[in-house]
C-alpha cells in the first residue's frame with residue numbers, strides 16, 4: 454500500500470515502506486522518478502493524484518525501481534542499465550550526463566554516478582538545492598554493492614563527484630531508509646566506502662543474501678570480496 458505525501462509545492466513522495474518514488478505535477482504533464490516494485494502498484498497511486506500524461510525517469514535499473522514500468526509504457530534510463538529491464542514491451546529512452554527535465558517549476562539535471570549500478574544517476578535541482586540520489590546516498594543503508602552489475606571503485610568516484618557539488622545541496626531524498634537527509638551523508642557514505650575498499654570494515658555473512666554485511670561509522674554495505 455502506497456502512502457502519498459505532498460512534500461513541497463507540486464512535489465509528492467510515494468512510499469510503500471520499502472522503496473519510494475517522486476512525482477512532480479506540472480500544468481500539462483507530470484514527471485515520475487522511479488516506478489517501485491512490480492507489486493508496489495505505483496501507477497494506481499499516481500493516477501489518484503493526477504490524470505496528466507506522465508514522463509518517467511529512472512535513477513537506475515534495479516527491480517525495486519523498474520517494477521511498474523509496464524504500466525507507463527516507457528522511461529528514460531541510462532543505457533548502461535538497459536540490460537536490467539527484461540520486459541521487451543517497455544520503450545527505453547537514453548539518459549545521460551546533463552540531460553535536464555523541467556516540470557512544475559523544478560529543473561532536474563542528470564548526474565551520472567555509476568557504482569551501485571553501472572547506469573545509476575542522480576537528479577539535481579540546483580536552484581532548490583534538491584538532490585534525488587537514488588540508492589547511492591543513504592542513511593544508513595544498506596547500500597547494495599554486490600553482484601556483477603555493481604562496482605565499488607566507481608561508487609567511490611561517484612561519491613567524490615557528488616561531494617564536489619555538496620555546497621549547493623540542501624536536501625537529499627534517497628529512495629530507501631531515512632529522508633530527508635543532508636549533504637554530509639555524501640561524505641559519510643564516501644568515507645565508509647573508502648574504509649570498505651581498504652579492508653578496514655569487518656564483514657559478516659548475510660543470513661539470506663549472497664553477500665556480506667559491512668558496517669561503517671554511518672553506512673551499511675552489502676558486498677562480497679569477489680566483487681573487488
Ligand SMILES: [Zn+2]
Nearest residue numbers: 515517588628
Ligand atoms: Zn533500490
